[in-house]
């Protein structure tokens with residue numbers, strides 16, 4: 350039985366990928382599909398200057414893409430057809446662009462360092478945004494200075510952020526990235542998984558007298574987070590023995606005041622945010638509290654400043670020299686014309702090793718959609734599979750497939766020019782590999798070059814077709830400001846792609862379905878009678894689990 354989606358008529362014009370510009374791009378693709386990047390470089394000695402761009406401390410070289418001036422002109426027309434500029438303005442202005450949840454999308458207001466008014470339902474949100482930043486800064490100052498103490502009077506040493514998805518991945522990634530800026534006494538920990546092993550293992554090494562828990566959940570109903578938070582409270586009270594001590598060891602970050610109070614956290618120790626901040630875009634809100642504790646308010650504000658600088662660039666720069674727009678359209682070019690299925694993210698930076706994981710949620714939870722914003726099934730590819738790891742490790746794991754496999758995998762290479770340590774020679778090795786990989790992917794190696802290169806026969810398996818596209822992103826240094834710019838760059842890239850694909854990038858109904866089903870299944874795992882209400886496979890697995898657990902418990 351086919352699963353159908355409820356069809357509704359398009360409010361506006363057809364999606365850009367149903368308009369004549371799409372046919373023009375398809376035609377153009379036919380002229381370019383067999384052209385090698387080597388030829389494009391040979392034809393234009395200024396290709397690097399031509400297809401590169403500096404914004405603040407981020408330099409983007411996109412010359413190793415399978416594009417010409419015509420490609421970019423057509424892609425820009427696609428963006429115009431999709432009204433990227435109009436939607437961009439709607440987002441920044443606080444229009445209800447998340448149509449299925451009837452919400453504005455205003456993570457940009459959280460880092461609106463110009464402080465110009467941003468209206469939601471006629472109310473300027475900036476005073477509330479600034480008040481939470483001030484509240485976080487004051488709290489962090491007390492914890493960092495040691496004036497905020499635990500129930501036995503000792504300063505806090507360990508902070509556990511209990512959260513999942515956007516309430517974990519963003520702060521965790523930034524905490525890792527900004528190691529150089531961390532407070533020497535404070536260690537942040539991140540517990541997300543409902544698998545008991547995660548929190549049990551974490552608590553083993555912690556001292557309840559010097560541990561602070563941040564329960565981070567936009568909704569304060571997420572099962573994984575609330576289960577872990579309750580376990581943490583139980584563990585704490587086993588030692589502290591008095592509920593009154595909770596106030597010194599548990600704080601909350603949420604939009605749900607009632608639920609926070611219901612958990613037993615003093616609303617004084619709650620850091621609020623708003624439903625117009627999507628979970629995967631919430632790092633800039635109070636969800637960043639662990640980052641403020643770790644690196645201090647000044648550095649957190651520098652992160653916000655960096656994101657704001659990218660917001661301004663994105664809002665003001667013409668489409669053709671707009672970094673997020675360029676990255677987004679290159680992605681569309683490969684997804685919708687070359688049929689690329691994935692996008693690999695390759696940070697050549699130990700401290701950015703969690704960036705691919707963070708971008709998986711940001712991108713795939715946003716644009717992993719098969720219906721457009723009106724609920725119509727789309728007939729074109731949307732969000733790509735995002736994957737990757739620290740680049741240099743990836744070289745020794747999966748790069749073989751990128752070089753010689755059958756799939757086209759566009760790659761983003763990211764590196765900082767400034768070494769993170771004084772091991773300068775090691776940084777040169779890292780940089781050399783970064784460059785070698787982008788060059789090898791682009792050039793490949795011909796049969797003749799293989800023969801001439803001192804390689805032993807057989808030659809044919811050692812030939813590389815090349816022509817694999819990549820972007821190179823050079824950061825001047827991995828500072829809070831540059832990191833803020835980099836994250837905002839990807840957020841806006843995702844936004845632009847969502848507009849071209851006519852998606853609502855700000856809901857996540859697939860995830861919600863999984864949550865609902867898990868809640869139905871959980872009580873069935875301990876049901877007295879065999880379960881028969883699901884399909885045969887799910888029934889079979891539930892009943893097998895029930896029986897085996899019952900046998901284990903009986904022993």
Ligand SMILES: O=P(O)(O)OC[C@H]1O[C@](O)(CO)[C@@H](O)[C@@H]1O
Pocket residue numbers: 513514515516565566567568569570571574628629714857860
């Ligand atoms: O912050 P919450 O409400 O606990 O939600 C956590 C995560 O769950 C999701 O709803 C689904 O993964 C994400 O969008 C969100 O970041």
